[in-house]
């Protein structure tokens with residue numbers, strides 16, 4: 174069953190219109206081809222993921238996503254996620270919002286992907302990640318007014334992502 178959390182803009186959340194993050198959009202490895210793009214107003218849903226790899230970072234995920242399939246990668250034009258939140262709470266921007274990158278099978282055109290580094294089938298998100306996640310989600314809801322829902326990867330496809338120990342109410 175698809176579970177979508179209704180937006181509660183302004184409800185007991187700080188107003189964050191400027192968020193500190195490290196912009197890696199033009200620094201990460203690229204693969205063959207290029208992702209399609211969209212209007213900002215096409216974005217309806219923020220989707221939360223975990224990385225499965227507790228020791229990964231934007232560069233390692235980008236390397237895996239862009240490596241050719243014959244070499245064990247995904248063969249994608251670029252990293253799949255729009256944002257990555259590390260266990261220390263640092264937020265990395267990895268794709269422009271208009272980029273239709275790949276992070277939910279057959280459903281990326283209206284979705285923006287946020288990945289928390291960790292394997293939350295085993296571990297739990299850190300307090301720093303939870304706080305950073307709340308700030309990032311609030312920032313995105315305020316700066317992309319077309320966003321109507323927040324979901325987790327398993328709402329949309331057959332996966333355990335973002336793990337048994339992660340639930341959406343931890344970060345909204």
Ligand SMILES: [Zn+2]
Nearest residue numbers: 222223326334
């Ligand atoms: Zn996922």
